[in-house]
Amino acid sequence: MAALCWEEFYRENPEPKHISFVKSQITEFCEKYRREQIPVVLVTSGGTTVPLEHNTVRYIDNFSAGTRGAASTEYFLTHGYAVIFLHRSKSLEPFTRHFPSSSLLEVLHIAHDHHGKDCIAVASDKVKDLLPVLQAYQTTRSSGKLLILSFTTLSEYLHMLRVAAEALQPLGRKALLYLAAAVSDFYVPHENMAVHKIHSSEGPLNLQLQLVPKLLQPLVRFWVPDAFVTSFKLETDEGILLEKAYQALQKYGHKLVIANQLHNRKQKVVLVSQEKQVPIVMTEEEMRQGKEIEEKIVLELTSLHTKFLHEIA
Amino acid sequence: MAALCWEEFYRENPEPKHISFVKSQITEFCEKYRREQIPVVLVTSGGTTVPLEHNTVRYIDNFSAGTRGAASTEYFLTHGYAVIFLHRSKSLEPFTRHFPSSSLLEVLHIAHDHHGKDCIAVASDKVKDLLPVLQAYQTTRSSGKLLILSFTTLSEYLHMLRVAAEALQPLGRKALLYLAAAVSDFYVPHENMAVHKIHSSEGPLNLQLQLVPKLLQPLVRFWVPDAFVTSFKLETDEGILLEKAYQALQKYGHKLVIANQLHNRKQKVVLVSQEKQVPIVMTEEEMRQGKEIEEKIVLELTSLHTKFLHEIA
Numbered sequence: 232m233a234a235l236c237w238e239e240f241y242r243e244n245p246e247p248k249h250i251s252f253v254k255s256q257i258t259e260f261c262e263k264y265r266r267e268q269i270p271v272v273l274v275t276s277g278g279t280t281v282p283l284e285h286n287t288v289r290y291i292d293n294f295s296a297g298t299r300g301a302a303s304t305e306y307f308l309t310h311g312y313a314v315i316f317l318h319r320s321k322s323l324e325p326f327t328r329h330f331p332s333s334s335l336l337e338v339l340h341i342a343h344d345h346h347g348k349d350c351i352a353v354a355s356d357k358v359k360d361l362l363p364v365l366q367a368y369q370t371t372r373s374s375g376k377l378l379i380l381s382f383t384t385l386s387e388y389l390h391m392l393r394v395a396a397e398a399l400q401p402l403g404r405k406a407l408l409y410l411a412a413a414v415s416d417f418y419v420p421h422e423n424m425a426v427h428k429i430h431s432s433e434g435p436l437n438l439q440l441q442l443v444p445k446l447l448q449p450l451v452r453f454w455v456p457d458a459f460v461t462s463f464k465l466e467t468d469e470g471i472l473l474e475k476a477y478q479a480l481q482k483y484g485h486k487l488v489i490a491n492q493l494h495n496r497k498q499k500v501v502l503v504s505q506e507k508q509v510p511i512v513m514t515e516e517e518m519r520q521g522k523e524i525e526e527k528i529v530l531e532l533t534s535l536h537t538k539f540l541h542e543i544a
Numbered sequence: 545m546a547a548l549c550w551e552e553f554y555r556e557n558p559e560p561k562h563i564s565f566v567k568s569q570i571t572e573f574c575e576k577y578r579r580e581q582i583p584v585v586l587v588t589s590g591g592t593t594v595p596l597e598h599n600t601v602r603y604i605d606n607f608s609a610g611t612r613g614a615a616s617t618e619y620f621l622t623h624g625y626a627v628i629f630l631h632r633s634k635s636l637e638p639f640t641r642h643f644p645s646s647s648l649l650e651v652l653h654i655a656h657d658h659h660g661k662d663c664i665a666v667a668s669d670k671v672k673d674l675l676p677v678l679q680a681y682q683t684t685r686s687s688g689k690l691l692i693l694s695f696t697t698l699s700e701y702l703h704m705l706r707v708a709a710e711a712l713q714p715l716g717r718k719a720l721l722y723l724a725a726a727v728s729d730f731y732v733p734h735e736n737m738a739v740h741k742i743h744s745s746e747g748p749l750n751l752q753l754q755l756v757p758k759l760l761q762p763l764v765r766f767w768v769p770d771a772f773v774t775s776f777k778l779e780t781d782e783g784i785l786l787e788k789a790y791q792a793l794q795k796y797g798h799k800l801v802i803a804n805q806l807h808n809r810k811q812k813v814v815l816v817s818q819e820k821q822v823p824i825v826m827t828e829e830e831m832r833q834g835k836e837i838e839e840k841i842v843l844e845l846t847s848l849h850t851k852f853l854h855e856i857a
Binding site for chain 1: 593596597599601602603604605606607637639640641643644645646648649652654658661662663664665666668671674675678679681682726728729730742743744747748749750751752753754755756778780806807
């Protein structure tokens with residue numbers, strides 16, 4: 232059976248309850264930066280879940296910690312962009328990702344302030360690394376240039392993506408889309424989900440998953456026709472990666488596919504456009520120093536976006 | 545098709561690479577507390593993943609933040625137990641759960657120490673709540689009474705569970721098992737997994753999931769025949785909950801099932817044994833004060849365990 236067309240998908244999968252609040256937040260954010268002539272990037276990040284039951288106990292998930300989106304957001308901010316960070320709930324977030332809660336208690340010390348009262352402080356040998364992060368976080372917060380929104384399910388994500396894209400439309404070419412979320416290709420249609428937890432006493436489980444329609448198509452064609460749209464292609468099989476990237480460019484007509492492989496995605500990506508392939512590679516030395524490939528990706532991307540803005544200037 | 549017997553499941557699903565290291569850690573931990581005559585509880589926590597591909601991009605997951613196991617671990621420690629905390633990687637951990645990384649940067653302030661150097665401190669209005677947690681963490685760390693281990697997949701979990709149970713056996717009745725992990729009932733057999741990412745171009749996805757054998761059976765019968773074994777039963781349908789709990793007791797012959805419903809599991813559970821049902825309920829007032837039901841569950845359970853130890857004393 233073929234995938235539903237995207238209009239049907241939206242009709243059959245109900246909007247999240249808070250969608251109108253999300254819409255007003257995003258619209259206000261985009262309008263502010265449109266007036267100030269500041270470019271806005273929508274970063275999507277993390278995986279989507281596909282619930283198998285209405286009262287959800289089980290779901291299908293996509294592997295994604297959200298490092299790519301969270302790290303890239305920090306670099307977009309340093310390049311002057313306003314960022315809508317649309318991420319999977321509990322996946323990594325910009326700035327906070329540097330303070331992993333699992334090791335946090337190891338770096339917190341009990342001390343005394345100058346009144347002799349108990350206080351809690353970050354160990355002095357960690358301050359050097361964490362201070363710039365905390366400062367950047369506080370600067371960003373007071374600038375208001377980062378809007379953080381979260382989703383969990385595939386359906387929530389797709390509804391929020393449409394709302395965000397429509398709000399970005401008035402920005403024209405100044406809108407950049409950086410679609411790094413790992414979106415499921417398959418889902419269980421709303422009307423086919425079990426109401427209660429599926430029991431093992433019912434025997435082996437046979438799941439029929441439908442194809443998710445490709446939303447990149449209406450996004451590029453109707454929602455943000457002037458924007459600079461970038462998508463990601465992740466494969467585990469190198470042999471088909473670039474071919475898949477070109478197929479996507481051809482099919483959807485957007486500007487760029489960032490192609491990467493699961494096992495070395497932190498060392499190498501290829502920016503694939505109709506005109507050329509630009510490989511971005513981290514050296515061993517850069518990896519040792521803890522540098523991140525997202526810094527290079529965002530540098531290249533903002534430079535391409537600036538050229539794109541000047542093409543019609 | 546019926547589930548494999550448990551021996552076959554273990555044969556067909558390879559051990560995690562680090563299993564012998566895990567085994568030596570757990571064995572050493574149990575041996576120390578056996579000598580010191582201190583009871584040891586194994587707390588399992590969080591959901592298990594079932595990979596759909598060998599190069600894992602997609603997996604089926606069970607809903608579980610890990611609150612139950614992480615909170616209970618703290619209370620077991622206050623009751624003098626040594627705790628093996630076997631949890632899903634990235635799910636909540638004892639103590640650190642009180643410092644959620646998403647709100648952390650809001651409570652950290654940049655200050656100056658008495659030498660005028662920059663330092664990072666927790667906001668003074670948060671110190672009252674967080675200081676006791678940090679103190680309890682530091683006390684636990686220096687006592688060595690908490691062993692934290694993690695798993696991700698169903699297969700890793702089941703291998704680690706067996707190793708842990710076998711190491712607990714010499715403790716006899718002094719071993720308590722508190723099996724709070726949300727373990728998948730279904731899995732994709734190792735030899736049926738796709739090698740590479742499954743593509744949407746292959747059309748709708750038809751997944752054949754097999755039943756996971758019930759490991760509680762060999763656990764109670766062979767691995768820890770003398771221990772006090774407690775399992776959990778989570779349902780979304782209240783009508784079948786107690787019936788399912790009794791069925792489990794009958795089938796596996798362990799001591800206790802903690803029955804709970806998805807929607808009110810933080811307000812109500814029922815401890816179900818062959819002899820009686822003990823409901824544990826939180827009042828509205830207790831909920832408002834931020835008290836946790838795990839405090840009451842662990843109080844009741846340690847009291848039952850103490851009685852059980854005295855039965856043969």
